[in-house]
Amino acid sequence: MTDASPLFEVRDLTKHYPVRTGLLNRETGQVRAVDGIDLTVERGEAVGLVGESGCGKSTAARTMLRVEEPTGGTIRLDGDPVTSDDRSRLKRFRRRAQLLFQDPTGSFDPRRSIGDSVAEPLAIHGMTDRARRRRLVTSTLSRVGLDPSDADRYPHELSGGEKQRAALARALILDPDLLVADEPVSALDASVTADVLALLNRLRRELDLGIVLVSHDLAVVREVCDRVAVMYLGEIVESGPVESVFESPGHPYTEALLASIPVPDPTVERRDVDLVGEVPSAADPPSGCRFHTRCPAVIPPETYDLDGVAWRRVHRFHSRLERGPSVDLDAIRAYAASDSAPETAPADVPTHAVQTALRREFDLPSELGDDGAEAVLDRALARLAAGEREAAARLLADEFGTVCASEAPATHPVGGDDRQQHTAVCHLLDEE
Numbered sequence: 001m002t003d004a005s006p007l008f009e010v011r012d013l014t015k016h017y018p019v020r021t022g023l024l025n026r027e028t029g030q031v032r033a034v035d036g037i038d039l040t041v042e043r044g045e046a047v048g049l050v051g052e053s054g055c056g057k058s059t060a061a062r063t064m065l066r067v068e069e070p071t072g073g074t075i076r077l078d079g080d081p082v083t084s085d086d087r088s089r090l091k092r093f094r095r096r097a098q099l100l101f102q103d104p105t106g107s108f109d110p111r112r113s114i115g116d117s118v119a120e121p122l123a124i125h126g127m128t129d130r131a132r133r134r135r136l137v138t139s140t141l142s143r144v145g146l147d148p149s150d151a152d153r154y155p156h157e158l159s160g161g162e163k164q165r166a167a168l169a170r171a172l173i174l175d176p177d178l179l180v181a182d183e184p185v186s187a188l189d190a191s192v193t194a195d196v197l198a199l200l201n202r203l204r205r206e207l208d209l210g211i212v213l214v215s216h217d218l219a220v221v222r223e224v225c226d227r228v229a230v231m232y233l234g235e236i237v238e239s240g241p242v243e244s245v246f247e248s249p250g251h252p253y254t255e256a257l258l259a260s261i262p263v264p265d266p267t268v269e270r271r272d273v274d275l276v277g278e279v280p281s282a283a284d285p286p287s288g289c290r291f292h293t294r295c296p297a298v299i300p301p302e303t304y305d306l307d308g309v310a311w312r313r314v315h316r317f318h319s320r321l322e323r324g325p326s327v328d329l330d331a332i333r334a335y336a337a338s339d340s341a342p343e344t345a346p347a348d349v350p351t352h353a354v355q356t357a358l359r360r361e362f363d364l365p366s367e368l369g370d371d372g373a374e375a376v377l378d379r380a381l382a383r384l385a386a387g388e389r390e391a392a393a394r395l396l397a398d399e400f401g402t403v404c405a406s407e408a409p410a411t412h413p414v415g416g417d418d419r420q421q422h423t424a425v426c427h428l429l430d431e432e
């Protein structure tokens, strides 16, 4: 350990889960839940880890505390590597780095008093003196804003907010240096949320506690954190000081997440960025930039003159053909038949009518506004109508290729002066 070492440092952390299929339960792939993330936390600093559900935040939280064994990467506390080979060092790490879970109800044994539950880590770490344990429980309950008499109550007698405070007391009873809080307020009412966030803020100041705050809610992160890392499909796409990332996001994903925070002041304008679709499967992440299948700013090909909306719809259609569920052509034909002359059987619907129905199904414009691009889309739709989905996808890939899908983006600096700079991983920043 050196004085210059950060309190906590994670480098190139990965966690892959095997995908097993078939009678023989053979490994046929991997879920890349966490795929090479870096994170640093200083003493007294709060760092947010944000992203939608399924982006890998909880897995990152569990593996960085070695609750689950990482697939790869290094974890250091005060500069010392934490590995599972050295059991006494791992035990020390477990004392100094604590995890706070989202669901305060599920984390308490309903038959044990709050005091017994909060004292449990002390017993596990070898404190046999009951009176001393009791004194520590009392003082820790007071520290988190509970009454010492709450030690004798049972979980069902506490409100959600009180239970989360008690869970916090249990996480703090060993006097840790680092707290990893996984969605600590998402199960709480708005009024209680503000109190718990204020408490976290106070505790980190009073105890010089490093905090990793995992949340899908950027408003929560803004309340507590100094720095933020934005996670998408196992990777960190943008990170830096909260102020800088929130004021001038460099990644369209961050921008879209920010757009979902309600603005209390109606006179404040914000770009309306829609985040359509779901997070793709971490067992088969998209090529290039993993966000390209949903990106509202995906870079268009230079060969055609398409407006932004038309291009994004074509790209989304292409992504659906590459990765989405199968296309129910029978249903499309039936729909086209109902729109055609009376008595037209689905099998007799002309190709152009099926193409029109496909345009509706995939939210494609009726005209792309560029003759060359329109001809390509028309051909792709004709192939799809003929049941040749792969050929249609290939044609779209050849004609409407984008750097966002073909190359992994590099990390770029974003923002004004050095003090306020942060980084984002996006092709849009390549030229700048």
Ligand SMILES: Nc1ncnc2c1ncn2[C@@H]1O[C@H](COP(=O)(O)OP(=O)(O)OP(=O)(O)O)[C@@H](O)[C@H]1O
Residues within 6 Å of the ligand: 017, 031, 032, 033, 051, 052, 053, 054, 055, 056, 057, 058, 059, 060, 216, 281, 282, 283
């Ligand atoms: N034990 C596991 N085995 C296989 N896959 C897993 C396991 N745990 C998580 N995953 C997968 O890893 C990916 C990331 O999940 P994770 O729960 O870490 O995301 P998250 O961002 O925390 O979402 P949420 O807020 O919904 O928990 C998902 O695709 C999930 O299905």
